[in-house]
Amino acid sequence: MANLIVRRLLQLIPLLLGISFIVFISLHLAPGDPASMIGGPTATKEDLASIREDLGLNDSLFTQYLRYIGGVLQGDLGYSYQTQQSVTEAIMIRFPNTFNLSVASIIVATVIGVGAGIISAIKQNTSLDVLSTVGALAGISIPNFWLGSMLILLFAVYWQWFPVAGITSPPWTMQGIKELALPAITLGTGSAALIARMTRSAVLEVIRQDYIRTARAKGVREKNVILLHCMRNAMIPVITVIGLNFGFLLGGTIITEQVFAINGVGRLLIQAIAARDYTMVQGAVLLIATLFVLVNLLVDILYALVDPRIRYE
Amino acid sequence: MQDQNSVLEVEGLGVRFRTEEGDVPAVQGASFSVQRGEVLCIVGESGCGKSITSLSVMGLLPDSAKAEGSIRFDGNDLLAMSQEEIRQIRGNEVSMIFQEPMTSLNPVFTVGFQVMEPLVIHRKLSKREAYEEAVRLLEQVGIPDPRKRMEQYPHELSGGMRQRVMIAIALSCQPKLLIADEPTTALDVTIQAQILDLILKLKEETGMGVVLITHDMGVVAETADRVVVMYAGKVVEEADAETLFQDPKHPYTKGLLRSMPSVDDETYALEPIPGKLPKPGEMPQGCPFHPRCDDAMDRCRVESPRVFTVGPGHTSRCWLGEEEKQNHAGKSVG
Ligand SMILES: Nc1ncnc2c1ncn2[C@@H]1O[C@H](COP(=O)(O)OP(=O)(O)O)[C@@H](O)[C@H]1O
Ligand SMILES: [Mg+2]
Numbered sequence: 081m082a083n084l085i086v087r088r089l090l091q092l093i094p095l096l097l098g099i100s101f102i103v104f105i106s107l108h109l110a111p112g113d114p115a116s117m118i119g120g121p122t123a124t125k126e127d128l129a130s131i132r133e134d135l136g137l138n139d140s141l142f143t144q145y146l147r148y149i150g151g152v153l154q155g156d157l158g159y160s161y162q163t164q165q166s167v168t169e170a171i172m173i174r175f176p177n178t179f180n181l182s183v184a185s186i187i188v189a190t191v192i193g194v195g196a197g198i199i200s201a202i203k204q205n206t207s208l209d210v211l212s213t214v215g216a217l218a219g220i221s222i223p224n225f226w227l228g229s230m231l232i233l234l235f236a237v238y239w240q241w242f243p244v245a246g247i248t249s250p251p252w253t254m255q256g257i258k259e260l261a262l263p264a265i266t267l268g269t270g271s272a273a274l275i276a277r278m279t280r281s282a283v284l285e286v287i288r289q290d291y292i293r294t295a296r297a298k299g300v301r302e303k304n305v306i307l308l309h310c311m312r313n314a315m316i317p318v319i320t321v322i323g324l325n326f327g328f329l330l331g332g333t334i335i336t337e338q339v340f341a342i343n344g345v346g347r348l349l350i351q352a353i354a355a356r357d358y359t360m361v362q363g364a365v366l367l368i369a370t371l372f373v374l375v376n377l378l379v380d381i382l383y384a385l386v387d388p389r390i391r392y393e
Numbered sequence: 394m395q396d397q398n399s400v401l402e403v404e405g406l407g408v409r410f411r412t413e414e415g416d417v418p419a420v421q422g423a424s425f426s427v428q429r430g431e432v433l434c435i436v437g438e439s440g441c442g443k444s445i446t447s448l449s450v451m452g453l454l455p456d457s458a459k460a461e462g463s464i465r466f467d468g469n470d471l472l473a474m475s476q477e478e479i480r481q482i483r484g485n486e487v488s489m490i491f492q493e494p495m496t497s498l499n500p501v502f503t504v505g506f507q508v509m510e511p512l513v514i515h516r517k518l519s520k521r522e523a524y525e526e527a528v529r530l531l532e533q534v535g536i537p538d539p540r541k542r543m544e545q546y547p548h549e550l551s552g553g554m555r556q557r558v559m560i561a562i563a564l565s566c567q568p569k570l571l572i573a574d575e576p577t578t579a580l581d582v583t584i585q586a587q588i589l590d591l592i593l594k595l596k597e598e599t600g601m602g603v604v605l606i607t608h609d610m611g612v613v614a615e616t617a618d619r620v621v622v623m624y625a626g627k628v629v630e631e632a633d634a635e636t637l638f639q640d641p642k643h644p645y646t647k648g649l650l651r652s653m654p655s656v657d658d659e660t661y662a663l664e665p666i667p668g669k670l671p672k673p674g675e676m677p678q679g680c681p682f683h684p685r686c687d688d689a690m691d692r693c694r695v696e697s698p699r700v701f702t703v704g705p706g707h708t709s710r711c712w713l714g715e716e717e718k719q720n721h722a723g724k725s726v727g
Contacts, residue, residue: 289496290491290493290496290497291496291497291498291499291500293453293491293497294491294497294498294499294559294562295499296453296480296483297451297453297483297484297488297489297491298483298484298510298511298514298562299480299481299482299483299484299485299511299514299515300484300510300514301480301514302476302480309499309502312499312501312502313499313500313501386501387500387501388500388501388503388546388548389500389546389548
């Protein structure tokens with residue numbers, strides 16, 4: 081197991097180098113001049129030239145990239161073109177909000193998705209199953225920004241059960257949970273629907289296996305037949321979907337943070353893109369990509385823990 | 394029929410499946426009983442209703458199936474029991490092993506967990522007691538190095554070993570009745586003989602009744618005390634093993650015996666029964682066997698035969714039985 085983790089961490093290096101290179105290149109090839117953004121509308125030609133010189137924009141792309149990577153390896157993501165703030169610092173301030181939001185969302189998605197999936201599988205073709213199918217379809221189709229706005233209107237503005245926007249308290253306090261609830265539901269709904277569909281088909285596949293009949297023949301209680309004998313097997317494909325969705329959720333935080341005015345990395349990214357703040361965009365994308373890869377690693381480890389037939393040696 | 398010595402008495406068992414083409418009977422009017430310490434073989438071609446019969450006893454029929462008649466185990470009617478009552482009997486007083494050892498064990502749990510499970514559920518043993526008892530059971534079914542096996546997963550064991558594990562699980566609560574549904578069909582010939590010997594040995598040691606289901610007359614010859622022959626969902630002949638092999642009455646039984654390979658004679662020509670088993674929804678009129686029967690008479694094509702007693706403890710569902718001189722009063726079932 082330790083072997084697997086080390087190997088996957090090593091694989092991470094070329095992957096992240098590749099990602100950072102692509103982000104770096106594509107942003108530099110895009111039209112728009114960071115020097116004129118920094119200098120502002122009043123800057124003269126000479127001002128712009130000196131800003132370019134300062135930023136090293138006159139060096140070859142490759143040199144610029146090497147310089148950037150050299151910094152990244154020391155935990156230095158550079159300085160914002162726009163605010164001169166340290167990118168590492170700007171991200172680290174906002175990262176906890178994004179992290180809490182995505183973890184809360186995946187918890188919501190997993191609990192609702194797995195629960196609904198099991199129920200609709202064991203009540204196959206009943207009205208409960210149909211209800212869950214329709215619900216899942218709606219969950220997948222509804223755009224996040226619309227769902228978020230509706231939840232705010234109903235539960236924050238009309239009934240005032242939850243705050244309208246922002247995160248100010250830590251997630252282990254009641255206030256923090258209330259602040260996270262609506263964004264987490266908004267962000268988690270689509271994933272809940274996908275997880276529910278996958279759970280349903282996985283359970284239906286497993287439940288007709290011979291070993292489930294064996295469990296019943298042993299006199300195992302029906303509850304344990306489903307939750308233990310069936311789910312331990314059905315979880316294997318479901319874990320993949322949960323892992324993938326966690327990756328998508330990270331991307332989804334961009335819109336959700338915007339709707340709920342949460343000061344997170346997603347919001348930072350949108351602002352940075354609008355301002356052509358290259359270094360900031362690179363930092364934020366690199367962080368999200370790293371998380372995505374780490375989640376995949378976690379999924380592989382969970383796999384090996386759940387399915388004894390998988391051994392990475 | 395109220396025999397003190399019988400563990401299982403099946404009377405007029407019928408099983409119907411609800412399908413899109415309407416209700417389809419899979420088993421009709423099946424009656425037989427199993428004594429303590431006896432091996433009853435149920436034999437017949439694939440699809441004749443053997444598995445459905447045994448699953449009825451376990452209360453494990455699919456939701457689309459409905460059973461009628463009575464299945465008395467130890468005097469109580471299993472068909473009348475609640476799900477919870479029958480669950481407490483399953484794996485405890487009645488156990489079952491299945492045809493496919495490769496897929497019958499749960500791939501994500503250790504062998505140890507799976508053997509310990511019924512011990513904890515039914516015998517209420519502690520984890521530690523259950524562990525030691527499971528090791529003893531694995532030893533009893535001839536698994537070498539049982540403590541190591543306890544920690545292994547099913548995919549690390551051969552088919553024969555897995556079937557031994559299944560037997561250990563089935564025997565864990567000292568059942569009064571063991572149902573083995575084609576337990577050796579998926580195994581190599583040499584392993585087959587070992588597993589059958591093991592079941593017979595354990596039967597001797599525990600005195601349990603055994604229902605052994607097979608389509609192989611060779612297996613019947615080696616194991617059976619009594620034999621029930623099934624065809625198209627009906628019991629067509631029942632006799633003790635010796636009588637059945639010496640003096641079979643039903644043409645289907647005779648056909649099965651002719652299709653049995655001979656161990657002594659390598660050149661012996663197999664004679665499979667011509668034709669195919671009719672599907673449950675497409676039963677011919679009259680005797681379901683008549684299209685394949687050499688002895689079919691006009692009557693067989695229109696009138697389904699009753700069960701005739703053709704000898705002591707020997708019945709046959711065939712019109713030929715009516716002519717048997719030692720005719721006891723024929724009784725009609727189904
Ligand atoms: N779930 C089901 N739905 C409909 N028919 C079934 C079902 N399971 C079994 N049957 C039918 O019941 C009959 C008996 O099957 P089975 O008891 O499995 O035969 P076998 O003697 O080979 O064990 C078969 O004809 C089969 O088509
Ligand atoms: Mg069968």
